[in-house]
Amino acid sequence: MTGPASSHSLTSPNSLHARDIAYSLHPYTNARRHEQIGPLIIKGGDGIHVFDDSGNRYIEGMAGLWNAALGFNEERLIEAGVKQLREQPYYHNFNHRAHPAAIEFAERLVKVAPEGLTKVFFANSGSEANDTVIKLVRYFNNALGRRSKKKIIARLRGYHGITIGAGSLTGLPLNHDDFDLPIPGILHTACPHHYRYAEKGESEEAYATRLAEQLEAMILEEGPDTVAAFIGEPIMGAGGVIVPPRTYWEKVQAVCRRYDVLVAVDEVICGFGRTGHMFACETFNIEPDLLVLSKQITSGYQPLSAVLMTSRIYDAVADNSNRIGSFGHGFTTGAHPVAMAVALESLNVYEERDIVGHVRDVAGVFEERLRSFANHPIVGEVRCCGLIGALEFVADKETKTAFAQPGMLGSYLMQRALANGLMARQVGDGVAFAPPLIITKSQINDMFDRFSRALDDAYKWHREA
Ligand SMILES: Cc1ncc(COP(=O)(O)O)c(C=O)c1O
Known part of the structure; x- marks a missing residue:
């Protein structure tokens, strides 16, 4: 499930969810699965946050598609x-x-x-x-x-x-x-x-x-x-x-x-x-x-x-x-x-606003928080430069062996991230972060705190599977 659409909104023909399913072919989306689960409808934003049609707020850890450098409502x-x-x-x-x-x-x-x-x-x-x-x-x-x-x-x-x-x-x-x-x-x-x-x-x-x-x-x-x-x-x-x-x-x-x-x-x-x-x-x-x-x-x-x-x-x-x-x-x-x-x-x-200077100023916290996941049992590699970074997950850290079913863990992790109010991007069995460049140090900490909870959930799910 990618979106929090209720079954009611999917079956009600006039809902935005149902109309989206009825008329749109989405990029980078499994079209048949979309017919079942519907969209996550984002209605607006505030700084580094976006909110959906149910009023849930998310930190947009990918700045949309790596692009909303100045956040989502820059006057x-x-x-x-x-x-x-x-x-x-x-x-x-x-x-x-x-x-x-x-x-x-x-x-x-x-x-x-x-x-x-x-x-x-x-x-x-x-x-x-x-x-x-x-x-x-x-x-x-x-x-x-x-x-x-x-x-x-x-x-x-x-x-x-x-x-x-x-x-x-x-x-x-x-x-x-x-x-x-x-x-x-x-x-x-x-x-x-x-x-x-x-x-x-x-x-x-x-x-x-x-x-x-x-x-x-x-x-x-x-x-x-x-x-x-x-x-x-x-x-x-x-x-x-x-x-x-x-x-x-x-x-x-x-x-x-x-x-x-x-x-x-x-x-x-x-x-x-x-x-x-x-x-x-x-x-x-x-x-x-x-x-x-x-x-x-x-x-x-x-x-x-x-x-x-x-x-x-x-x-x-x-x-x-x-x-x-x-x-x-x-x-x-x-x-x-x-x-x-x-x-x-x-x-x-x-x-x-010297956004480049700001990126350099906050990049240390971004990197430190990202690298703190290096010791996690399923994190194989941490990659980072400025305000762009990723974690790669592996089934075995010693041998760098990938998971038997590629993408499964990443998908589950993305669901947990959403549930924790965070948007990040799944890249295979990895996750990428490229938040708006205006993100502050405390917001970076908030972002990775949310991610940490999601990662723990995903790891628990993986061990129980
Ligand atoms: C490095 C790079 N080049 C080109 C593109 C394509 O851009 P667009 O989706 O605007 O066609 C992207 C999109 O993510 C990109 O990341």
Whole structure:
């Protein structure tokens, strides 16, 4: 049971629950099970809390979908959106058109972005932005006359979204199975998870070297003149909050540079303070050619994503658009004025309230509380960086053996978390936390106190099963 819908509300045809079941196909949901249990209907929020239609309050330990950095009722963002709707509710930026909100936000974003990124293209979602990356990589290489340099290397367990292109970059079976993905030209190299995949006694650095060598071998085997780009999340999010081994990014970048393979960084989750820097590129010393942003760009209040690029890429794309007559790519609601206004105000709030400084200030308590679960009998690994973290559960800590029925314990734990007034995210037999960035130290303690009770319940259930 995911939601607290009463059987009455499910059978009463006019209830929100029944109408939801009647008309909606939900993303990332077992549709048949949903018909039986119905939705958990969230009606609003207050800071880091959300509340359901029965009045139950939950700490939103995932900031929604890793995005509501400023919580669930930030007046400044609401006002910015309303004001923009009054002033200019819609215009687009196709065909030499522009509007003030997009001009202003593009300038601010490029100025705050990692050095070397000089132009931005706007879309509506992380998936659209990653599809845009694939297309920019192709267009760029065609512009340079390198017509065979098109392959993109992503990683197993990476997550880049679900459209045909972005879903192909994603390296999770659930996103490929029965969707006939990935498309040709997308390859997947190893997932950089030291706990799971390093050899016995292998240091993080040695493991990172081995992964970089594997990447290089893949590029050489495919032919460097066919490999155009490498894409990765600085920390893998949906794949389980995998913090890469020390020196990983430096080594991977060096390999890419050696073969003129573009480095595309997907900061859809990490961007705007999550790791304790404005961008995780700073946290991991990455110098991206392409940078993908979304989610916290508007604190989730408006759909928006952005692809930032170097002058080298922009110039080739610009020349090619001149040769063809136009850059044949764009979304009707890309750079939507309301999204631009909310994004601009989000950036204002991040800067005025020093949200990045706040994340660094509270990250110690977050990490300490998360690491305190390391001694729990079923916690195999604790992973953490800034205000993103995860626990991985194992049946046997010595051998790191996973549970015989994957996901069962995680599902039960999520039910217990809800019953204790906490939303977290199940990742296999693990749990991820990415609370709103405004969370305070005492709220972090409250969050993990609730989680601790849920974990004890789940452990008891597991032992009795
Ligand atoms: C790293 C990363 N990239 C891309 C996406 C896809 O974004 P969207 O769901 O907005 O298409 C996500 C979504 O969680 C993500 O975590």
